[in-house]
Amino acid sequence: MVQVISSNEDGKTVCLECNHNSWQPMDQRTTPETIKVACSNCNLRELCMPIGFNPEDMQKLDEVVATRRRVKQGERLFSNGDPFTSLYAIRTGFFKTCISSEDGREQVTGFQMAGEIIGLDGIVSDHHSCNAVALEDADVCVMPFANVEELSREFPVLQRHVHKIMSREIVRENSIMMLLGNMRAEERIAAFLLNLVQRLHARGFSQSEFILRMTREEIGSYLGMKLETVSRTFSKFSDDGIIEVKQRYVRIIEPDVLKKIFNSQTCS
Amino acid sequence: MVQVISSNEDGKTVCLECNHNSWQPMDQRTTPETIKVACSNCNLRELCMPIGFNPEDMQKLDEVVATRRRVKQGERLFSNGDPFTSLYAIRTGFFKTCISSEDGREQVTGFQMAGEIIGLDGIVSDHHSCNAVALEDADVCVMPFANVEELSREFPVLQRHVHKIMSREIVRENSIMMLLGNMRAEERIAAFLLNLVQRLHARGFSQSEFILRMTREEIGSYLGMKLETVSRTFSKFSDDGIIEVKQRYVRIIEPDVLKKIFNSQTCS
DNA sequence: AAAATTCTTTGATGTAAATCAAACGACTGC
DNA sequence: GCAGTCGTTTGATTTACATCAAAGAATTTT
Numbered sequence A, B: 001m002v003q004v005i006s007s008n009e010d011g012k013t014v015c016l017e018c019n020h021n022s023w024q025p026m027d028q029r030t031t032p033e034t035i036k037v038a039c040s041n042c043n044l045r046e047l048c049m050p051i052g053f054n055p056e057d058m059q060k061l062d063e064v065v066a067t068r069r070r071v072k073q074g075e076r077l078f079s080n081g082d083p084f085t086s087l088y089a090i091r092t093g094f095f096k097t098c099i100s101s102e103d104g105r106e107q108v109t110g111f112q113m114a115g116e117i118i119g120l121d122g123i124v125s126d127h128h129s130c131n132a133v134a135l136e137d138a139d140v141c142v143m144p145f146a147n148v149e150e151l152s153r154e155f156p157v158l159q160r161h162v163h164k165i166m167s168r169e170i171v172r173e174n175s176i177m178m179l180l181g182n183m184r185a186e187e188r189i190a191a192f193l194l195n196l197v198q199r200l201h202a203r204g205f206s207q208s209e210f211i212l213r214m215t216r217e218e219i220g221s222y223l224g225m226k227l228e229t230v231s232r233t234f235s236k237f238s239d240d241g242i243i244e245v246k247q248r249y250v251r252i253i254e255p256d257v258l259k260k261i262f263n264s265q266t267c268s
Numbered sequence C: 001a002a003a004a005t006t007c008t009t010t011g012a013t014g015t016a017a018a019t020c021a022a023a024c025g026a027c028t029g030c
Numbered sequence D: 001g002c003a004g005t006c007g008t009t010t011g012a013t014t015t016a017c018a019t020c021a022a023a024g025a026a027t028t029t030t
Helices: A055-061 A145-154 A156-182 A185-202 A216-223 A227-239 A255-263 B055-061 B145-154 B156-182 B185-202 B216-223 B227-239 B255-263
Strands: A067-071 A076-078 A086-100 A106-113 A131-144 A209-211 A243-246 A249-252 B067-071 B076-078 B086-100 B106-113 B131-144 B209-211 B243-246 B249-252
Touching (some): A067 A076, A106 A216, A106 B156, A131 A145, A145 A156, A156 A185, A156 B145, A156 B216, A185 A216, A185 A227, A216 A227, A227 A243, B055 B145, B086 B216, B145 B156, B185 B216, B185 B227, B216 B227
Antiparallel strands (some): A067 A131, A086 A131, A243 A249, B067 B131, B243 B249
């Protein structure tokens, strides 16, 4: 389903110099803040759009996406309470979504990368219920939800696609509930690393090494543990020769051991 | 938005004799296993269908629901791996949804009551990824998803409704992540009780007393804690005069204290 | 009605992870 | 190039909850 980019498949998949492992589109990166864009010639199409459109339908599909928007590292794409107008397809960059409790505790609810859709939380109440923060400079396609709904009525394949995206998010959150409710620190970290590398690999990056875009604290928030425990678990995996960690750089040495830890802690 | 049933508003809202607090529809309950039903004369309509339909549209809406299905206590509406064909609107009864990890650990992902929609997990992969188990004898409307999608294309208000239902589920799971990732046992139980009573109240039941349909173990699984901790927390709340608990019967004496515990543990 | 099973409560003890604390490394801005 | 900030690592200690255990209710089966 996902077409990998061959140029990313030759080993040197993560740019360590610029500390950048997001998918860079081929076109120039000097576009203004918001510009009109088209899905029909987007190289991320396979990831965020349904397949099997003929060219003329594709042209209509371009109507979904109105503009593009840049979000600088640390800035928000949207915040809790903002009126909901659009879904966003990530072109480049990396986001976290998070919610805050009354007394200020933060819960990271997800990390999103190129080709993933963000903003579904806003549909139910017409207002966003979480914050979407760019963890690196990002570029998103703004898809006004009214357009999405209108074209969904016309194209059953798009309608189905939207439903699948929402269902996928529900299923993902189900498995996070399993993680948070039932698993121990090592299992959570193993699951986290495996999921991350799998998604990066689907985007043409290495299946063994990558750069973390988030802090230990953000990983901990996502996984329901403290940053010290995240750090200690990384160190333990490193001591055991399962992974190599150096700050944000991670290399998975023994993916099978990681999978085993994730599936069941076969005693300690 | 939700019309409460006046007959349920006179204090005696929970039938302690039969240990039953689900909404009983007015029609006779001797229907065969699956029969043709209509939304247009269903008294749960306000809960599971969008409002603002005129009578002729309503008739078309009836096409969504194909049949009704009975599920006995302990039986499954669907299981992990089952082909996905339909969404289910609960008419009466109470369900839990749960997933199991490789090594058999169970995670309850939700409890669902009358008027709520179940089965959204199946859309993404055309197969269900969780089990839906009836915690009491239940009666559901079977809504073939193909019908839902077809009519959604015709009626924007239905389309929007379906999107909202899915978004609501995403937002609900977000708040469960906050619960599991950041909150302590007492906060989790407080949140659980408040959520349950709020939903029951919206269905015409008392806002202070109700009968739990699930075991301590199932509550614990949902909230990421062991059954003993659930029991101890109930006992503590009872000792503190916040609630009255006797087995499955619960009465909330001090809802404000419960809300305070939920919002922030104001020291211990 | 007795027996068996399931669920719940409560107590005693153990432990994984949190908290507290301090040092160190990396990046930022002047 | 240096100071300041931020993020990470590691150690020592505490703690909330899990685990182990057993008795007591409630429900189901025979």
